[in-house]
Amino acid sequence: MDQTNILIEKKEKEVLVDHFTGRKYKDRLFLSAVIFFSLITISFVFLIIGAMVLKGYHQINWSFFTQVAPDTFTAMMAKSSGQLIPGGIVNGITGSLYLVGLASLIAIPFGVLIGIYLYENSKKRYAAVIRDITDVLQGVPSIVVGLIVYLWVVVHITHGYSVLAGSVALSIMMLPLIIRSTEESLKMIPDTLKEAAIALGTPYYKVILRVLIPTSFSGLVTGILLAVSRILGETAPLMLTTLGNPAINWNITKPVSAVPLLIWQFYNDPNMVDLIWSSTLFLMGFVLILNLLSKWIAAKRRF
Amino acid sequence: MNSDKILKYVLFIASLLILLIAGGMIYSLFRGAIPSFHQFGWKFLISSKWDPTQGREQYGALLFIAGTLFTSILALVIALPMAFSTSLFIGEYFRNTRMAAIVSTFVDLLAGIPSIIYGLWGFYVLRPFIVSIGLSPQGYGIFTSGLILAIMIIPYATSLSNTTIMMVPNELKEAAYSLGATRLEVIWNVILPNARSGITASYVLAFGRALGETLAVTMLIGNANIIPTGLFSTGNTMASVIANQFGEASGLQLSSLIEIGLLLFVITTIINAVGKFIIKKMA
Numbered sequence: 141m142d143q144t145n146i147l148i149e150k151k152e153k154e155v156l157v158d159h160f161t162g163r164k165y166k167d168r169l170f171l172s173a174v175i176f177f178s179l180i181t182i183s184f185v186f187l188i189i190g191a192m193v194l195k196g197y198h199q200i201n202w203s204f205f206t207q208v209a210p211d212t213f214t215a216m217m218a219k220s221s222g223q224l225i226p227g228g229i230v231n232g233i234t235g236s237l238y239l240v241g242l243a244s245l246i247a248i249p250f251g252v253l254i255g256i257y258l259y260e261n262s263k264k265r266y267a268a269v270i271r272d273i274t275d276v277l278q279g280v281p282s283i284v285v286g287l288i289v290y291l292w293v294v295v296h297i298t299h300g301y302s303v304l305a306g307s308v309a310l311s312i313m314m315l316p317l318i319i320r321s322t323e324e325s326l327k328m329i330p331d332t333l334k335e336a337a338i339a340l341g342t343p344y345y346k347v348i349l350r351v352l353i354p355t356s357f358s359g360l361v362t363g364i365l366l367a368v369s370r371i372l373g374e375t376a377p378l379m380l381t382t383l384g385n386p387a388i389n390w391n392i393t394k395p396v397s398a399v400p401l402l403i404w405q406f407y408n409d410p411n412m413v414d415l416i417w418s419s420t421l422f423l424m425g426f427v428l429i430l431n432l433l434s435k436w437i438a439a440k441r442r443f
Numbered sequence: 444m445n446s447d448k449i450l451k452y453v454l455f456i457a458s459l460l461i462l463l464i465a466g467g468m469i470y471s472l473f474r475g476a477i478p479s480f481h482q483f484g485w486k487f488l489i490s491s492k493w494d495p496t497q498g499r500e501q502y503g504a505l506l507f508i509a510g511t512l513f514t515s516i517l518a519l520v521i522a523l524p525m526a527f528s529t530s531l532f533i534g535e536y537f538r539n540t541r542m543a544a545i546v547s548t549f550v551d552l553l554a555g556i557p558s559i560i561y562g563l564w565g566f567y568v569l570r571p572f573i574v575s576i577g578l579s580p581q582g583y584g585i586f587t588s589g590l591i592l593a594i595m596i597i598p599y600a601t602s603l604s605n606t607t608i609m610m611v612p613n614e615l616k617e618a619a620y621s622l623g624a625t626r627l628e629v630i631w632n633v634i635l636p637n638a639r640s641g642i643t644a645s646y647v648l649a650f651g652r653a654l655g656e657t658l659a660v661t662m663l664i665g666n667a668n669i670i671p672t673g674l675f676s677t678g679n680t681m682a683s684v685i686a687n688q689f690g691e692a693s694g695l696q697l698s699s700l701i702e703i704g705l706l707l708f709v710i711t712t713i714i715n716a717v718g719k720f721i722i723k724k725m726a
Binding site: 166345 | 467468550561566658686
Protein backbone atom coordinates (compact mmCIF):
# COMPACT_ATOMS: atom_id res chain seq x y z
CA MET A 141 0.00 0.00 0.00
CA ASP A 142 2.73 2.36 1.01
CA GLN A 143 4.68 1.51 -2.06
CA THR A 144 1.83 2.25 -4.40
CA ASN A 145 1.31 5.57 -2.64
CA ILE A 146 4.93 6.43 -3.18
CA LEU A 147 4.64 5.38 -6.77
CA ILE A 148 1.61 7.59 -7.26
CA GLU A 149 3.35 10.50 -5.64
CA LYS A 150 6.34 9.98 -7.88
CA LYS A 151 4.13 9.93 -10.93
CA GLU A 152 2.40 13.13 -9.83
CA LYS A 153 5.75 14.79 -9.37
CA GLU A 154 6.79 13.77 -12.86
CA VAL A 155 3.61 15.23 -14.29
CA LEU A 156 4.27 18.38 -12.33
CA VAL A 157 7.83 18.56 -13.61
CA ASP A 158 6.63 17.97 -17.14
CA HIS A 159 4.10 20.73 -16.62
CA PHE A 160 6.72 23.25 -15.66
CA THR A 161 9.66 22.40 -17.89
CA GLY A 162 8.15 20.47 -20.73
CA ARG A 163 6.46 21.29 -23.99
CA LYS A 164 3.20 22.51 -22.49
CA TYR A 165 5.03 24.95 -20.29
CA LYS A 166 6.99 26.33 -23.21
CA ASP A 167 3.76 26.66 -25.15
CA ARG A 168 2.17 28.69 -22.40
CA LEU A 169 5.26 30.81 -21.89
CA PHE A 170 5.29 31.66 -25.57
CA LEU A 171 1.64 32.67 -25.54
CA SER A 172 2.28 34.98 -22.60
CA ALA A 173 5.21 36.51 -24.45
CA VAL A 174 3.07 37.09 -27.53
CA ILE A 175 0.35 38.78 -25.48
CA PHE A 176 2.93 40.82 -23.54
CA PHE A 177 4.69 42.18 -26.62
CA SER A 178 1.39 42.85 -28.41
CA LEU A 179 0.23 44.88 -25.42
CA ILE A 180 3.49 46.85 -25.54
CA THR A 181 2.86 47.57 -29.22
CA ILE A 182 -0.61 48.99 -28.68
CA SER A 183 0.43 50.77 -25.49
CA PHE A 184 2.48 53.18 -27.61
CA VAL A 185 -0.72 54.49 -29.17
CA PHE A 186 -2.06 55.33 -25.70
CA LEU A 187 1.24 56.79 -24.53
CA ILE A 188 1.60 59.06 -27.56
CA ILE A 189 -2.01 60.23 -27.78
CA GLY A 190 -2.22 60.52 -23.98
CA ALA A 191 0.83 62.80 -23.83
CA MET A 192 -0.67 64.98 -26.55
CA VAL A 193 -4.06 65.33 -24.89
CA LEU A 194 -2.65 66.02 -21.41
CA LYS A 195 -0.17 68.64 -22.57
CA GLY A 196 -2.21 70.20 -25.35
CA TYR A 197 -5.81 70.63 -24.33
CA HIS A 198 -5.45 73.84 -22.31
CA GLN A 199 -4.18 75.89 -25.26
CA ILE A 200 -7.15 74.93 -27.42
CA ASN A 201 -9.67 77.75 -27.46
CA TRP A 202 -11.49 79.93 -29.95
CA SER A 203 -8.53 82.09 -30.89
CA PHE A 204 -6.49 78.95 -31.57
CA PHE A 205 -8.61 78.49 -34.70
CA THR A 206 -9.05 82.14 -35.68
CA GLN A 207 -5.70 83.86 -35.18
CA VAL A 208 -2.33 83.48 -36.82
CA ALA A 209 0.69 82.20 -34.93
CA PRO A 210 2.20 84.77 -32.55
CA ASP A 211 5.74 86.08 -32.94
CA THR A 212 8.31 84.91 -30.47
CA PHE A 213 8.32 88.19 -28.49
CA THR A 214 4.57 88.14 -27.81
CA ALA A 215 4.83 84.52 -26.75
CA MET A 216 7.70 85.31 -24.42
CA MET A 217 5.80 88.21 -22.79
CA ALA A 218 2.70 86.07 -22.25
CA LYS A 219 4.76 83.25 -20.79
CA SER A 220 6.70 85.45 -18.41
CA SER A 221 3.44 86.90 -17.02
CA GLY A 222 2.03 83.40 -16.64
CA GLN A 223 -0.72 83.65 -19.26
CA LEU A 224 -1.65 81.40 -22.14
CA ILE A 225 0.20 82.21 -25.34
CA PRO A 226 -2.14 84.36 -27.46
CA GLY A 227 -2.88 83.61 -31.08
CA GLY A 228 -3.46 80.37 -32.90
CA ILE A 229 -2.53 78.39 -35.95
CA VAL A 230 -5.03 79.61 -38.52
CA ASN A 231 -2.24 80.38 -41.01
CA GLY A 232 -1.20 76.76 -40.70
CA ILE A 233 -4.73 75.40 -41.02
CA THR A 234 -5.54 77.41 -44.15
CA GLY A 235 -2.13 76.59 -45.58
CA SER A 236 -2.54 72.86 -44.96
CA LEU A 237 -6.00 72.89 -46.56
CA TYR A 238 -4.67 74.85 -49.55
CA LEU A 239 -1.67 72.54 -50.05
CA VAL A 240 -3.58 69.29 -49.55
CA GLY A 241 -6.51 70.52 -51.69
CA LEU A 242 -4.25 71.46 -54.58
CA ALA A 243 -2.26 68.23 -54.23
CA SER A 244 -5.51 66.21 -54.34
CA LEU A 245 -6.63 68.13 -57.41
CA ILE A 246 -3.45 66.96 -59.19
CA ALA A 247 -3.10 63.46 -57.74
CA ILE A 248 -6.69 62.15 -57.65
CA PRO A 249 -7.58 62.42 -61.39
CA PHE A 250 -4.21 61.13 -62.54
CA GLY A 251 -4.10 58.45 -59.87
CA VAL A 252 -7.56 57.12 -60.75
CA LEU A 253 -6.84 57.21 -64.51
CA ILE A 254 -3.54 55.36 -64.10
CA GLY A 255 -5.20 52.89 -61.74
CA ILE A 256 -7.85 52.17 -64.38
CA TYR A 257 -5.12 51.81 -67.00
CA LEU A 258 -3.27 49.23 -64.89
CA TYR A 259 -6.51 47.34 -64.27
CA GLU A 260 -7.47 47.31 -67.95
CA ASN A 261 -4.04 46.27 -69.21
CA SER A 262 -3.00 44.09 -66.31
CA LYS A 263 -1.36 41.48 -68.56
CA LYS A 264 0.73 43.87 -70.63
CA ARG A 265 4.45 44.14 -70.02
CA TYR A 266 4.35 47.92 -70.12
CA ALA A 267 1.69 47.97 -67.39
CA ALA A 268 3.86 45.71 -65.23
CA VAL A 269 6.72 48.18 -65.64
CA ILE A 270 4.45 51.10 -64.68
CA ARG A 271 3.28 49.14 -61.64
CA ASP A 272 6.87 48.46 -60.54
CA ILE A 273 7.84 52.11 -61.00
CA THR A 274 4.79 53.13 -58.96
CA ASP A 275 6.07 50.91 -56.16
CA VAL A 276 9.49 52.53 -56.45
CA LEU A 277 7.88 55.98 -56.18
CA GLN A 278 5.96 54.89 -53.11
CA GLY A 279 9.22 53.88 -51.44
CA VAL A 280 11.06 57.13 -52.16
CA PRO A 281 11.77 58.86 -48.82
CA SER A 282 9.71 62.02 -48.39
CA ILE A 283 12.81 64.18 -47.93
CA VAL A 284 14.08 63.08 -51.36
CA VAL A 285 10.72 64.01 -52.89
CA GLY A 286 11.15 67.45 -51.31
CA LEU A 287 14.65 67.72 -52.75
CA ILE A 288 13.47 66.85 -56.25
CA VAL A 289 10.55 69.28 -56.21
CA TYR A 290 12.91 71.97 -54.94
CA LEU A 291 15.07 71.39 -58.01
CA TRP A 292 12.06 71.33 -60.34
CA VAL A 293 9.61 73.90 -59.08
CA VAL A 294 11.34 76.17 -56.56
CA VAL A 295 14.40 76.73 -58.73
CA HIS A 296 12.89 76.76 -62.21
CA ILE A 297 9.19 77.68 -62.04
CA THR A 298 8.32 79.86 -59.06
CA HIS A 299 11.89 81.06 -58.31
CA GLY A 300 11.32 80.74 -54.60
CA TYR A 301 9.43 78.69 -52.05
CA SER A 302 5.78 78.44 -53.03
CA VAL A 303 2.39 76.81 -52.57
CA LEU A 304 2.77 75.22 -56.00
CA ALA A 305 6.03 73.50 -55.04
CA GLY A 306 4.55 72.16 -51.80
CA SER A 307 1.46 70.80 -53.56
CA VAL A 308 3.51 69.14 -56.29
CA ALA A 309 5.63 67.43 -53.62
CA LEU A 310 2.55 66.22 -51.75
CA SER A 311 0.85 65.08 -54.95
CA ILE A 312 3.90 62.98 -55.91
CA MET A 313 3.57 61.28 -52.53
CA MET A 314 -0.19 60.74 -52.97
CA LEU A 315 -0.07 59.42 -56.52
CA PRO A 316 1.30 55.88 -55.88
CA LEU A 317 -1.12 55.36 -52.99
CA ILE A 318 -4.14 56.31 -55.10
CA ILE A 319 -2.99 54.31 -58.14
CA ARG A 320 -2.59 51.10 -56.14
CA SER A 321 -5.81 51.50 -54.15
CA THR A 322 -7.77 52.24 -57.35
CA GLU A 323 -6.37 49.17 -59.06
CA GLU A 324 -7.00 46.97 -56.03
CA SER A 325 -10.61 48.06 -55.58
CA LEU A 326 -11.35 47.67 -59.31
CA LYS A 327 -9.94 44.13 -59.18
CA MET A 328 -12.54 43.22 -56.57
CA ILE A 329 -15.48 43.89 -58.91
CA PRO A 330 -16.89 40.61 -60.27
CA ASP A 331 -16.21 40.23 -64.02
CA THR A 332 -19.88 39.32 -64.58
CA LEU A 333 -20.96 42.91 -63.88
CA LYS A 334 -18.60 44.23 -66.53
CA GLU A 335 -19.56 41.48 -68.99
CA ALA A 336 -23.26 42.21 -68.52
CA ALA A 337 -22.71 45.86 -69.42
CA ILE A 338 -20.58 44.99 -72.45
CA ALA A 339 -23.16 42.43 -73.62
CA LEU A 340 -25.73 45.21 -73.75
CA GLY A 341 -23.50 47.00 -76.26
CA THR A 342 -22.37 49.73 -73.89
CA PRO A 343 -19.37 51.69 -75.16
CA TYR A 344 -16.33 51.07 -73.03
CA TYR A 345 -15.98 54.57 -71.60
CA LYS A 346 -19.54 54.22 -70.33
CA VAL A 347 -18.73 50.88 -68.75
CA ILE A 348 -15.99 52.62 -66.82
CA LEU A 349 -18.04 55.68 -65.88
CA ARG A 350 -21.35 53.94 -65.13
CA VAL A 351 -20.31 50.49 -63.90
CA LEU A 352 -16.71 50.30 -62.73
CA ILE A 353 -16.40 53.63 -60.93
CA PRO A 354 -19.81 53.56 -59.18
CA THR A 355 -19.38 49.97 -57.92
CA SER A 356 -15.87 50.57 -56.66
CA PHE A 357 -16.67 54.06 -55.42
CA SER A 358 -16.32 53.36 -51.71
CA GLY A 359 -13.01 51.63 -52.36
CA LEU A 360 -11.76 54.65 -54.28
CA VAL A 361 -12.90 57.01 -51.51
CA THR A 362 -11.17 54.87 -48.87
CA GLY A 363 -7.91 54.99 -50.79
CA ILE A 364 -8.16 58.74 -51.32
CA LEU A 365 -8.92 59.43 -47.64
CA LEU A 366 -5.99 57.28 -46.53
CA ALA A 367 -3.69 59.06 -48.97
CA VAL A 368 -4.85 62.46 -47.70
CA SER A 369 -4.36 61.42 -44.09
CA ARG A 370 -0.84 60.26 -44.97
CA ILE A 371 0.26 63.54 -46.50
CA LEU A 372 -1.52 65.80 -44.01
CA GLY A 373 1.26 65.30 -41.47
CA GLU A 374 4.17 65.39 -43.92
CA THR A 375 6.73 67.91 -42.78
CA ALA A 376 10.10 67.17 -44.33
CA PRO A 377 9.15 67.74 -47.99
CA LEU A 378 7.34 70.98 -47.08
CA MET A 379 10.44 72.35 -45.35
CA LEU A 380 12.22 72.17 -48.69
CA THR A 381 9.37 73.47 -50.82
CA THR A 382 7.05 75.96 -49.07
CA LEU A 383 9.14 76.93 -46.03
CA GLY A 384 6.37 78.63 -44.02
CA ASN A 385 4.66 81.99 -43.74
CA PRO A 386 3.63 84.00 -40.66
CA ALA A 387 0.49 85.27 -42.42
CA ILE A 388 -2.36 83.67 -44.33
CA ASN A 389 -1.48 83.46 -48.01
CA TRP A 390 -3.56 82.49 -51.06
CA ASN A 391 -0.98 83.38 -53.72
CA ILE A 392 0.14 80.19 -55.43
CA THR A 393 3.65 81.45 -56.14
CA LYS A 394 4.36 82.59 -52.58
CA PRO A 395 5.33 80.55 -49.51
CA VAL A 396 2.60 79.29 -47.23
CA SER A 397 2.53 77.75 -43.79
CA ALA A 398 1.09 74.37 -42.80
CA VAL A 399 0.21 72.83 -39.44
CA PRO A 400 3.22 70.45 -39.40
CA LEU A 401 5.52 73.28 -40.46
CA LEU A 402 4.21 75.41 -37.59
CA ILE A 403 4.85 72.54 -35.19
CA TRP A 404 8.44 72.37 -36.42
CA GLN A 405 8.76 76.14 -36.00
CA PHE A 406 7.34 76.01 -32.45
CA TYR A 407 9.72 73.17 -31.63
CA ASN A 408 12.69 75.27 -32.64
CA ASP A 409 11.56 78.29 -30.58
CA PRO A 410 11.82 77.83 -26.81
CA ASN A 411 9.10 80.45 -26.19
CA MET A 412 6.48 78.61 -28.21
CA VAL A 413 6.75 75.19 -26.56
CA ASP A 414 3.21 75.42 -25.14
CA LEU A 415 1.73 75.75 -28.60
CA ILE A 416 3.41 72.54 -29.84
CA TRP A 417 1.10 70.15 -28.08
CA SER A 418 -2.17 71.85 -28.96
CA SER A 419 -1.10 71.94 -32.62
CA THR A 420 -0.12 68.26 -32.63
CA LEU A 421 -3.41 67.45 -30.91
CA PHE A 422 -5.27 69.25 -33.68
CA LEU A 423 -3.24 67.57 -36.43
CA MET A 424 -3.59 64.13 -34.85
CA GLY A 425 -7.34 64.62 -34.39
CA PHE A 426 -7.71 65.48 -38.06
CA VAL A 427 -5.61 62.51 -39.22
CA LEU A 428 -7.45 60.19 -36.84
CA ILE A 429 -10.89 61.25 -38.08
CA LEU A 430 -9.86 60.68 -41.71
CA ASN A 431 -8.43 57.28 -40.79
CA LEU A 432 -11.52 56.14 -38.92
CA LEU A 433 -13.78 57.50 -41.65
CA SER A 434 -11.93 55.48 -44.27
CA LYS A 435 -12.08 52.37 -42.07
CA TRP A 436 -15.82 52.87 -41.63
CA ILE A 437 -16.39 53.23 -45.38
CA ALA A 438 -14.19 50.21 -46.05
CA ALA A 439 -16.16 48.12 -43.56
CA LYS A 440 -19.44 49.07 -45.21
CA ARG A 441 -18.42 48.46 -48.80
CA ARG A 442 -19.36 45.36 -50.75
CA PHE A 443 -16.73 45.34 -53.50
CA MET B 444 -11.92 58.09 -83.95
CA ASN B 445 -14.46 56.50 -81.65
CA SER B 446 -14.88 57.12 -77.98
CA ASP B 447 -13.26 53.87 -76.90
CA LYS B 448 -10.07 54.74 -78.75
CA ILE B 449 -9.99 58.20 -77.18
CA LEU B 450 -10.41 56.63 -73.76
CA LYS B 451 -7.57 54.23 -74.39
CA TYR B 452 -5.28 57.09 -75.41
CA VAL B 453 -6.27 59.18 -72.38
CA LEU B 454 -5.47 56.30 -70.02
CA PHE B 455 -2.18 55.59 -71.78
CA ILE B 456 -1.11 59.24 -71.69
CA ALA B 457 -1.91 59.42 -67.98
CA SER B 458 0.34 56.43 -67.38
CA LEU B 459 3.22 58.32 -69.00
CA LEU B 460 3.16 60.69 -66.01
CA ILE B 461 4.65 57.96 -63.84
CA LEU B 462 7.54 57.47 -66.27
CA LEU B 463 8.00 61.22 -66.44
CA ILE B 464 8.19 61.62 -62.66
CA ALA B 465 10.53 58.68 -62.15
CA GLY B 466 12.76 59.61 -65.08
CA GLY B 467 12.84 63.25 -64.03
CA MET B 468 13.75 62.29 -60.49
CA ILE B 469 16.72 60.22 -61.53
CA TYR B 470 17.83 62.82 -64.08
CA SER B 471 17.64 65.74 -61.63
CA LEU B 472 19.40 63.88 -58.84
CA PHE B 473 22.25 62.86 -61.14
CA ARG B 474 22.55 66.34 -62.65
CA GLY B 475 22.50 68.01 -59.25
CA ALA B 476 25.16 65.65 -57.95
CA ILE B 477 27.61 66.22 -60.82
CA PRO B 478 29.63 69.12 -59.25
CA SER B 479 30.12 67.15 -56.07
CA PHE B 480 31.05 64.02 -57.99
CA HIS B 481 33.58 65.95 -60.09
CA GLN B 482 35.18 67.34 -56.95
CA PHE B 483 35.30 64.25 -54.75
CA GLY B 484 34.69 61.28 -57.05
CA TRP B 485 34.24 57.94 -55.35
CA LYS B 486 36.03 59.26 -52.27
CA PHE B 487 32.68 60.84 -51.38
CA LEU B 488 31.50 57.40 -50.30
CA ILE B 489 34.43 56.55 -48.03
CA SER B 490 35.29 59.93 -46.55
CA SER B 491 33.59 61.02 -43.35
CA LYS B 492 34.75 64.63 -43.35
CA TRP B 493 31.90 67.12 -43.58
CA ASP B 494 33.24 70.64 -43.45
CA PRO B 495 31.24 73.49 -45.00
CA THR B 496 33.75 76.22 -44.03
CA GLN B 497 34.36 78.54 -46.98
CA GLY B 498 37.71 77.93 -48.69
CA ARG B 499 38.37 74.44 -47.37
CA GLU B 500 35.09 72.78 -48.17
CA GLN B 501 35.28 69.02 -47.85
CA TYR B 502 32.37 66.64 -48.07
CA GLY B 503 32.03 62.91 -47.54
CA ALA B 504 28.97 60.80 -46.91
CA LEU B 505 30.33 57.86 -44.94
CA LEU B 506 29.30 59.08 -41.49
CA PHE B 507 25.74 59.70 -42.67
CA ILE B 508 25.54 56.33 -44.36
CA ALA B 509 26.83 54.70 -41.17
CA GLY B 510 24.33 56.62 -39.00
CA THR B 511 21.43 55.70 -41.29
CA LEU B 512 22.34 52.01 -41.33
CA PHE B 513 23.00 51.84 -37.57
CA THR B 514 19.69 53.45 -36.58
CA SER B 515 17.68 51.43 -39.10
CA ILE B 516 19.24 48.09 -38.19
CA LEU B 517 18.74 48.82 -34.49
CA ALA B 518 15.14 49.78 -35.22
CA LEU B 519 14.57 46.50 -37.01
CA VAL B 520 16.09 44.50 -34.14
CA ILE B 521 13.92 46.28 -31.55
CA ALA B 522 10.79 46.09 -33.69
CA LEU B 523 11.23 42.37 -34.39
CA PRO B 524 9.79 40.86 -31.16
CA MET B 525 6.92 43.33 -31.03
CA ALA B 526 6.00 43.06 -34.70
CA PHE B 527 6.28 39.27 -34.69
CA SER B 528 4.17 38.92 -31.55
CA THR B 529 1.57 41.32 -32.85
CA SER B 530 1.24 39.49 -36.14
CA LEU B 531 0.90 36.15 -34.31
CA PHE B 532 -1.69 37.75 -32.03
CA ILE B 533 -3.74 39.02 -34.99
CA GLY B 534 -3.04 36.25 -37.48
CA GLU B 535 -2.94 33.10 -35.36
CA TYR B 536 -3.80 33.15 -31.66
CA PHE B 537 -6.80 35.45 -31.78
CA ARG B 538 -7.59 35.43 -35.49
CA ASN B 539 -11.05 36.63 -36.49
CA THR B 540 -11.92 37.65 -32.95
CA ARG B 541 -12.93 41.05 -31.67
CA MET B 542 -9.62 41.30 -29.79
CA ALA B 543 -7.65 40.87 -33.00
CA ALA B 544 -9.75 43.53 -34.72
CA ILE B 545 -9.07 45.97 -31.89
CA VAL B 546 -5.33 45.29 -31.89
CA SER B 547 -5.13 45.65 -35.66
CA THR B 548 -7.02 48.96 -35.50
CA PHE B 549 -4.44 50.23 -33.01
CA VAL B 550 -1.58 49.10 -35.20
CA ASP B 551 -3.20 50.99 -38.10
CA LEU B 552 -3.39 54.07 -35.88
CA LEU B 553 0.32 53.71 -35.19
CA ALA B 554 0.88 53.86 -38.95
CA GLY B 555 -1.27 57.00 -39.18
CA ILE B 556 0.68 59.08 -36.67
CA PRO B 557 2.80 61.64 -38.56
CA SER B 558 6.60 61.46 -38.29
CA ILE B 559 6.88 64.84 -36.59
CA ILE B 560 4.58 63.72 -33.76
CA TYR B 561 6.78 60.69 -33.15
CA GLY B 562 9.73 63.05 -33.03
CA LEU B 563 8.08 65.35 -30.48
CA TRP B 564 7.00 62.44 -28.32
CA GLY B 565 10.51 61.04 -28.50
CA PHE B 566 11.98 64.41 -27.59
CA TYR B 567 9.66 65.33 -24.72
CA VAL B 568 8.71 61.93 -23.30
CA LEU B 569 11.14 59.21 -24.38
CA ARG B 570 14.36 61.23 -24.14
CA PRO B 571 13.79 62.41 -20.53
CA PHE B 572 12.86 58.82 -19.65
CA ILE B 573 16.14 57.52 -21.06
CA VAL B 574 18.02 60.19 -19.14
CA SER B 575 16.19 59.35 -15.92
CA ILE B 576 17.04 55.66 -16.02
CA GLY B 577 20.65 56.65 -16.54
CA LEU B 578 21.24 55.15 -19.99
CA SER B 579 22.66 58.32 -21.47
CA PRO B 580 23.36 61.80 -20.03
CA GLN B 581 21.55 63.82 -22.73
CA GLY B 582 19.24 61.18 -24.10
CA TYR B 583 20.19 61.88 -27.71
CA GLY B 584 21.75 59.31 -29.96
CA ILE B 585 21.51 56.10 -31.93
CA PHE B 586 19.56 54.22 -29.28
CA THR B 587 16.80 56.81 -28.81
CA SER B 588 16.32 57.28 -32.54
CA GLY B 589 16.40 53.53 -33.13
CA LEU B 590 13.70 53.06 -30.51
CA ILE B 591 11.43 55.68 -32.08
CA LEU B 592 12.05 54.25 -35.56
CA ALA B 593 11.18 50.80 -34.22
CA ILE B 594 7.75 52.01 -33.05
CA MET B 595 7.22 53.75 -36.40
CA ILE B 596 7.96 50.65 -38.50
CA ILE B 597 5.98 48.10 -36.45
CA PRO B 598 2.83 48.63 -38.58
CA TYR B 599 4.78 48.09 -41.82
CA ALA B 600 6.41 44.96 -40.42
CA THR B 601 3.11 43.51 -39.20
CA SER B 602 0.60 44.21 -41.97
CA LEU B 603 2.07 41.80 -44.54
CA SER B 604 3.13 39.22 -41.92
CA ASN B 605 -0.48 39.02 -40.66
CA THR B 606 -1.86 38.08 -44.02
CA THR B 607 0.82 35.51 -44.82
CA ILE B 608 0.44 33.89 -41.40
CA MET B 609 -3.32 33.72 -41.94
CA MET B 610 -2.83 32.22 -45.39
CA VAL B 611 -1.09 29.08 -44.09
CA PRO B 612 -3.49 26.24 -45.00
CA ASN B 613 -5.55 24.87 -42.10
CA GLU B 614 -4.99 21.26 -43.21
CA LEU B 615 -1.26 21.55 -42.48
CA LYS B 616 -1.87 22.92 -39.02
CA GLU B 617 -4.55 20.30 -38.26
CA ALA B 618 -2.21 17.52 -39.35
CA ALA B 619 0.41 18.74 -36.89
CA TYR B 620 -2.14 19.08 -34.08
CA SER B 621 -3.39 15.55 -34.71
CA LEU B 622 0.15 14.29 -34.15
CA GLY B 623 0.02 15.89 -30.72
CA ALA B 624 1.94 19.06 -31.43
CA THR B 625 1.45 22.03 -29.13
CA ARG B 626 0.53 25.39 -30.56
CA LEU B 627 4.09 26.65 -30.21
CA GLU B 628 5.34 23.63 -32.13
CA VAL B 629 2.77 24.26 -34.84
CA ILE B 630 3.88 27.89 -35.10
CA TRP B 631 7.54 26.93 -35.20
CA ASN B 632 7.38 23.91 -37.50
CA VAL B 633 4.37 24.61 -39.73
CA ILE B 634 3.45 28.29 -39.81
CA LEU B 635 6.94 29.82 -39.86
CA PRO B 636 8.36 27.66 -42.68
CA ASN B 637 5.24 28.33 -44.75
CA ALA B 638 5.00 32.05 -44.08
CA ARG B 639 8.75 32.65 -44.07
CA SER B 640 9.08 34.61 -47.27
CA GLY B 641 6.11 36.88 -46.51
CA ILE B 642 7.42 37.67 -43.06
CA THR B 643 10.93 38.33 -44.40
CA ALA B 644 9.54 40.58 -47.11
CA SER B 645 7.57 42.64 -44.60
CA TYR B 646 10.67 43.20 -42.47
CA VAL B 647 12.70 44.18 -45.51
CA LEU B 648 10.05 46.72 -46.52
CA ALA B 649 9.90 48.04 -42.94
CA PHE B 650 13.69 48.44 -43.03
CA GLY B 651 13.30 50.47 -46.22
CA ARG B 652 10.86 52.75 -44.37
CA ALA B 653 13.29 53.26 -41.52
CA LEU B 654 16.09 54.30 -43.88
CA GLY B 655 14.18 57.28 -45.21
CA GLU B 656 12.62 58.63 -42.03
CA THR B 657 13.63 62.20 -41.48
CA LEU B 658 12.22 64.43 -38.77
CA ALA B 659 11.72 61.96 -35.93
CA VAL B 660 15.37 60.97 -36.27
CA THR B 661 16.59 64.55 -36.74
CA MET B 662 15.05 65.51 -33.40
CA LEU B 663 16.65 62.64 -31.50
CA ILE B 664 19.97 61.62 -32.99
CA GLY B 665 21.92 64.65 -31.81
CA ASN B 666 23.06 65.71 -35.29
CA ALA B 667 26.75 65.31 -34.54
CA ASN B 668 28.87 64.75 -37.63
CA ILE B 669 30.73 61.72 -36.34
CA ILE B 670 30.62 58.01 -37.11
CA PRO B 671 28.64 56.52 -34.22
CA THR B 672 30.87 54.60 -31.84
CA GLY B 673 28.28 52.78 -29.76
CA LEU B 674 24.62 52.39 -28.89
CA PHE B 675 24.42 55.66 -26.99
CA SER B 676 26.72 57.65 -29.25
CA THR B 677 25.29 60.58 -31.18
CA GLY B 678 25.47 60.69 -34.95
CA ASN B 679 23.65 61.89 -38.03
CA THR B 680 21.70 60.31 -40.87
CA MET B 681 21.44 60.95 -44.60
CA ALA B 682 17.86 62.18 -44.40
CA SER B 683 18.44 64.45 -41.44
CA VAL B 684 21.54 66.15 -42.82
CA ILE B 685 19.50 67.08 -45.89
CA ALA B 686 16.70 68.46 -43.70
CA ASN B 687 19.10 70.38 -41.48
CA GLN B 688 21.44 71.94 -44.00
CA PHE B 689 19.38 72.30 -47.15
CA GLY B 690 17.99 75.71 -46.22
CA GLU B 691 21.32 77.52 -46.13
CA ALA B 692 23.26 75.37 -48.58
CA SER B 693 24.50 76.51 -51.97
CA GLY B 694 27.17 75.59 -54.49
CA LEU B 695 29.26 72.58 -53.63
CA GLN B 696 27.43 71.93 -50.35
CA LEU B 697 24.06 71.86 -52.11
CA SER B 698 25.45 69.49 -54.71
CA SER B 699 26.85 67.22 -51.98
CA LEU B 700 23.46 67.17 -50.25
CA ILE B 701 21.84 66.23 -53.57
CA GLU B 702 24.38 63.45 -53.97
CA ILE B 703 23.40 62.19 -50.50
CA GLY B 704 19.77 62.34 -51.66
CA LEU B 705 20.72 60.29 -54.70
CA LEU B 706 22.46 57.72 -52.49
CA LEU B 707 19.43 57.53 -50.22
CA PHE B 708 17.18 57.09 -53.26
CA VAL B 709 19.36 54.28 -54.62
CA ILE B 710 19.63 52.47 -51.27
CA THR B 711 15.90 52.60 -50.47
CA THR B 712 15.00 51.56 -54.02
CA ILE B 713 17.30 48.53 -53.81
CA ILE B 714 15.89 47.52 -50.42
CA ASN B 715 12.31 47.92 -51.66
CA ALA B 716 13.10 45.97 -54.81
CA VAL B 717 14.48 43.11 -52.71
CA GLY B 718 11.28 43.12 -50.61
CA LYS B 719 9.06 43.14 -53.70
CA PHE B 720 11.15 40.39 -55.27
CA ILE B 721 10.61 38.13 -52.25
CA ILE B 722 6.85 38.79 -52.43
CA LYS B 723 6.78 38.01 -56.14
CA LYS B 724 8.65 34.75 -55.66
CA MET B 725 6.17 33.81 -52.96
CA ALA B 726 3.08 34.36 -55.13
